[in-house]
Amino acid sequence: MGVKVSVTVRLDRSRVSSLVAETSSLSAKRAAEKTKERVQSNIRSAGRVDTGKMLNSIKVTAGTTNGPVSDYYVSSNLDYTRYQEDGIGPQRARPGGFLVFKPKGSGTFVFAKQTKGFKGAHFFRDAYAKLTLVDFLA
Numbered sequence: 001m002g003v004k005v006s007v008t009v010r011l012d013r014s015r016v017s018s019l020v021a022e023t024s025s026l027s028a029k030r031a032a033e034k035t036k037e038r039v040q041s042n043i044r045s046a047g048r049v050d051t052g053k054m055l056n057s058i059k060v061t062a063g064t065t066n067g068p069v070s071d072y073y074v075s076s077n078l079d080y081t082r083y084q085e086d087g088i089g090p091q092r093a094r095p096g097g098f099l100v101f102k103p104k105g106s107g108t109f110v111f112a113k114q115t116k117g118f119k120g121a122h123f124f125r126d127a128y129a130k131l132t133l134v135d136f137l138a
Contacts, residue, residue, distance in 0.1 A: 038123075039058050050104065058074065090115065
């Protein structure tokens with residue numbers, strides 16, 4: 001009879017757990033950074049750059065880490081980013097007042113009693129929708 005040879009492979013659960021947590025956090029961060037790049041690209045493509053303030057306000061921030069789950073947020077701290085993302089409906093001036101704005105590409109101000117609003121560019125929504133497995137890994 002031959003000699004039996006064997007090998008036992010055992011995972012150290014404590015080491016695996018911390019490795020999985022670190023790897024998943026890095027993976028989520030990669031995807032968030034890719035999403036940020038896409039958001040900024042979408043802003044440019046939609047023609048929503050005037051001063052560049054909104055474009056430069058897009059940031060990735062770490063959220064909570066709970067075991068192997070990590071949250072990263074892609075966001076802007078500017079109030080008007082929400083309006084550019086979702087659009088706005090018709091706007092009316094207060095009684096006796098005017099809405100004052102400078103249209104894109106114009107050097108003059110417009111005084112109006114109302115506007116028709118504008119459609120949102122959905123640059124965050126579209127960037128998030130384009131996430132793929134590769135974005136987490138590469």
